[in-house]
Amino acid sequence: MTSRIQALLAQQPTAATLLADLRSGDIAIRTRAVEQAVLIGTPLIVPLGDLMGGPDPAAARAAQEALRRVAHHAARPKSGAERRTAAKELLKLTSPGFGQPARDEALYLLGLIGDAAHIPALRNLLTDAAVRVSAQMALDRIAGEGRKPRARRRP
Amino acid sequence: MKANRKLSRRDLMSRAAAVAMPAIVPAEALGRPGRQGANDRIRIGVIGTGGMGQHHVAPDTAAICDVDDAHLANARRRITQGEPFVTKEFRRLLERKDIDAVIIATPDHWHALMTVMACQAGKHVMSEKPTAKTIAEGRAMVNAARKYKRVVQIHAQGRSNPNAHAACQFVRNGGIGRIRRVDVWHPVNFSTDSWGEPQAVPGGLDWDMWLGPLREMPYHPQRCHFNFRWLMDSGGGFIRDRGNHALSIVSWLTNNDGYRGKVTCEATGQPHLTGFYDVPSTMQVTWQFRNPDWTLTWSQPGKPNPRMPGEWGATYTGDKDDLVVLGGDGGCDTEAKAKEFKVPSGGVEIYRSPGHRENWLECIRTGKRPVMDVEIGHHVVTLCILGNIAWRLGRKVTFDFARERFIGDEEADRMISEPYRAPWTLSV
Numbered sequence: 001m002t003s004r005i006q007a008l009l010a011q012q013p014t015a016a017t018l019l020a021d022l023r024s025g026d027i028a029i030r031t032r033a034v035e036q037a038v039l040i041g042t043p044l045i046v047p048l049g050d051l052m053g054g055p056d057p058a059a060a061r062a063a064q065e066a067l068r069r070v071a072h073h074a075a076r077p078k079s080g081a082e083r084r085t086a087a088k089e090l091l092k093l094t095s096p097g098f099g100q101p102a103r104d105e106a107l108y109l110l111g112l113i114g115d116a117a118h119i120p121a122l123r124n125l126l127t128d129a130a131v132r133v134s135a136q137m138a139l140d141r142i143a144g145e146g147r148k149p150r151a152r153r154r155p
Numbered sequence: 156m157k158a159n160r161k162l163s164r165r166d167l168m169s170r171a172a173a174v175a176m177p178a179i180v181p182a183e184a185l186g187r188p189g190r191q192g193a194n195d196r197i198r199i200g201v202i203g204t205g206g207m208g209q210h211h212v213a214p215d216t217a218a219i220c221d222v223d224d225a226h227l228a229n230a231r232r233r234i235t236q237g238e239p240f241v242t243k244e245f246r247r248l249l250e251r252k253d254i255d256a257v258i259i260a261t262p263d264h265w266h267a268l269m270t271v272m273a274c275q276a277g278k279h280v281m282s283e284k285p286t287a288k289t290i291a292e293g294r295a296m297v298n299a300a301r302k303y304k305r306v307v308q309i310h311a312q313g314r315s316n317p318n319a320h321a322a323c324q325f326v327r328n329g330g331i332g333r334i335r336r337v338d339v340w341h342p343v344n345f346s347t348d349s350w351g352e353p354q355a356v357p358g359g360l361d362w363d364m365w366l367g368p369l370r371e372m373p374y375h376p377q378r379c380h381f382n383f384r385w386l387m388d389s390g391g392g393f394i395r396d397r398g399n400h401a402l403s404i405v406s407w408l409t410n411n412d413g414y415r416g417k418v419t420c421e422a423t424g425q426p427h428l429t430g431f432y433d434v435p436s437t438m439q440v441t442w443q444f445r446n447p448d449w450t451l452t453w454s455q456p457g458k459p460n461p462r463m464p465g466e467w468g469a470t471y472t473g474d475k476d477d478l479v480v481l482g483g484d485g486g487c488d489t490e491a492k493a494k495e496f497k498v499p500s501g502g503v504e505i506y507r508s509p510g511h512r513e514n515w516l517e518c519i520r521t522g523k524r525p526v527m528d529v530e531i532g533h534h535v536v537t538l539c540i541l542g543n544i545a546w547r548l549g550r551k552v553t554f555d556f557a558r559e560r561f562i563g564d565e566e567a568d569r570m571i572s573e574p575y576r577a578p579w580t581l582s583v
Contacts, residue, residue: 027429031425031426031428034428057350058428058429061428061430061431064433065426065428065433068547072547072548072550072566073549075566076548076550076564076566077563077564077565104370108370111569111574112566112569112570113566133370133576134370134371136574136577137574137575138574140575141574144569
């Protein structure tokens, strides 16, 4: 464990304090909260999605950055169950109850950390006009199609 | 859009005549590079005429394309010899048989698609840096160049700069001994206090075509011309922009172009939280190479070498001496000891490019590989992309250049490519 992580842990952030800090008008406090998000981890995913849809653009941007860090940290090599939990939480953010930015962001991250188990849910979103492009891109990434040249370019 | 290779020279000469350019022999008519006569004019089209694209438009440019009417009008004024073909749709330009080669100066997310499609259409290509947006795109560009036997040069023009050439000869001939580390310094990324609220698309700009393969996003001027650099999706920050220049020089001087071993990469940096840009404000990246062992660092902000300070540059440290090289684009400079160096008998002579565009045209005529061949560009931009991936993931990654895959990191592997928005797909 690095000294930087130890220093963050020493501050003993809770989900509540961290979400409050992400709304802070002080850029230093917002930045620290973003860095601390991985210490709370996957329980933050849904609240961060809510924050992304809120009226404060600074808080929404901080929540977006925190969400990315939580998802990537959960998908680190050999993380196992934590990755699956993160994907499950991200799937919740794709529902119409969340704002467009949170839905798009969740689909982008699901493309990176999701697996075959998420394909049916993503396919269902292809009929949702608001997110069908993001859902298709997530499907492409999970299926690995984007990693190899495709057969043809559509006209 | 496959190049038609069955047309006879006579057929193509007839077609050339039909478009009232009887003196022109399209390269396509002559098949592979190297068969064009020394006096044959190579007819060039420029795709993307804003930003750097303005500088590629010459008085005799035969065709121009841009999705912004304002860029097109500006480019048209620069053309004083003949009547160019003008279009907002690059596929129309690629279809033309009277265009031999294209210069691609669009935003990054178009470079690979357009290069591949241009090769398929039989055009030689010079594409602006960065080579590509993803590692998979870079590989596709190399594959297309080889499959369709086209000359593809990346416009990271530092390798055509005389001072960079002097530095390369000095270092490659042991001027600093065995290289231990290279430290690149550069200013921080741009910032914004805008939150990117949707705005009306300016008249004359085809925003959907500007986005092309990118995911949908509303228009905002700070997402579009020039400023696309500060979004990870479309630009990747200075490390993938000028980093493609700086690391091109590093790869050249360290003789790393053909490196096929493994490299580790780790990165830190402050997130940008005062506006909607999502590349980091600051960035510190370290790559570790093996066999030979040496370290490369990228620092934003970095510490200029006091012996030769400049906005951006690198210090090359060997076991005998060190050397400063400033810049990496058309504006390279280096120390007197390198400029005054004479290659000893039996030493390493590095080919000296007559100029980046001139080198490209020469290679179209001779069939040789250009100084910044697409495969070198792919190698260099891979280093830049690794820095961004390591920063985004918040962990050290190990990349295997031989397999072009990460080791033991499935999520990082999924970042080797980016899905394209329909209808765009990359097909070599």
